[in-house]
Amino acid sequence: MVDSIYLIGFMGAGKTTVGRALATQLHYCFLDLDESIEKVAGKSIPTIFLEDGEQRFRKLESQILMETSKQKAVVATGGGIVLNESNRLFLQSQANVFFLNKQMDAIFRHLQEDRTNIRPLILEKTYEEIWQLHQLRQPLYQSVAGEIIDIVDETPDEISWQIYQKLIEKGENG
């Protein structure tokens, strides 16, 4: 059985959009961790943060991450998945972890334009504050990434194609 494929990276890096495209290309299931958390909790992410706190959110996030190894899927993780050490160890044990390393300016533009997705950790944060969070997390993403995909202005389909090529090179084309 081919392992699942994990997409990691900062908020706004395009993990969900790229993940959907890649899953279609590979004929794999697509799993969005944030969506699964919302289903399990029965409420939206901003509501979980507000009513239960970030710690509860992180606990659910870890539990659901561990369950993803049971099926073959393309998994889009949340930007904070690398904060927890057990999550990092789990990801390090996986064969296909792709870090979508999008340039900070492009991330910031995406976050400003994306009005549908409320991200509690960056609500009312300045560019400087988001940049600092990004800097703090970069080494964590790097520490678990099997492959780093540098993104400037490529489309999700182009990124998905790049990942697809890398999987073929590794002999894991499903």
Ligand code: S3P
């Ligand atoms: C978070 C990222 C979000 C979501 C939550 C926390 C983070 O996911 O899991 O708001 O800590 O970076 P996206 O990376 O899909 O925005």
